[in-house]
Amino acid sequence: MAAVTDAPTTPVRLRRSPRRSPDAVPALRSPLWVRAALATALTVVALLWLAPLAWALVTSLKEEGDTTAVPLELVPENGFTLQAYRSMLSNDNLITWFVNSTVVAVVVTVLTVALCASAAYGFSRTRFRGRNVLFALTIAGVMVPPQILIVPLYRQMLAWGMADTYAGIILPQLVAPAMVFILKKFFDGVPNELEEAARVDGAGSLRIFLQIVLPLSRSILAAVAIFVFIGAWNNFLWPFIITTDPSLLTLPVGLVQVQSSFGVRYAQVMASAILAGLPLVVVFMLFQRQIIRGVATTGLGGQ
Secondary structure (H helix, E strand, O other), rough: OOOOOOOOOOOOOOOOOOOOOHOOOOOOOOOHHHHHHHHHHHHHHHHHHHHHHHHHHHHOOOOOOHHOOOOOOOOOOOOOOHHHHHHOOOOOOHHHOOOOOOHHHHHHHHHHHHHHHHHHHHHHHOOOHHHHHHHHHHHHHHHOOHHHHHHHHHHHHHHOOOOOOOHHHHHHOOHHHHHHHHHHHHHHOOOOOHHHHHHOOOOOOOHHHHHHHHHHOOOHHHHHHHHHHHEEEHHHHHHHHOOHHHHHOHHHHHHHHHHHHHOOOHHHHHHHHHHHHHHHHHHHHHHHHHHHHHOOOOOOOOO
């Protein structure tokens, strides 16, 4: 029997396809005129949105006599001045109002996020009889105008002795059905396998919620927190109704009362609006990435 000899083999080299850069991948693009028209429309909308803000800033830098001059001038003859800001900042109660607004907004934000996240996780993971009905009733709260609840809430706060207190200002602002809906949609997308693996290791529901679900939801929690903070900071109607003590007034309520005591002074009105909105601009500039990411990943678990 003839011996079988192994034939010499040469290594076979696999030819790799050249990698394409992302720019080289063909993509479907709109025609140039469509993109130009879209950019033009967005620019016009942005200018229309910025026009009132620019007018408020310019008016706040004018003297009171120049704000009512006819015809209206963009640049006054006497030049710009900071007199309106000096008048507002010279108010001794301004710091107190600012502190009150900060305390109320921060406490409302923390408690609202905690309550909404707990409720949303319960609706997302807990199975019980009547869950869908209860969730539908919760979401139905979005359709109830807040103005309808003013009288019942005011009478309830009076019965509990919470008028002219921080608790009376804060408690009615903790209800946020829309935030419960947003957080539930996000929790629905969190993989169940992560929780099942944690249960195998002996973790309870509270530990899973605090150490697994919440860390995975940092982006959406940050977005919800900022939305709630902005709403609590700008809230005027309820603090105006429930408080009469000057030491408990929030910034929007206090600034309006200063204007009413001195009559309509347009420069100071615009200066007060700029001062009241400045903290919100700072918050948005610091956390704009979290806001955009949270809104973009709503309903996508694990992002």
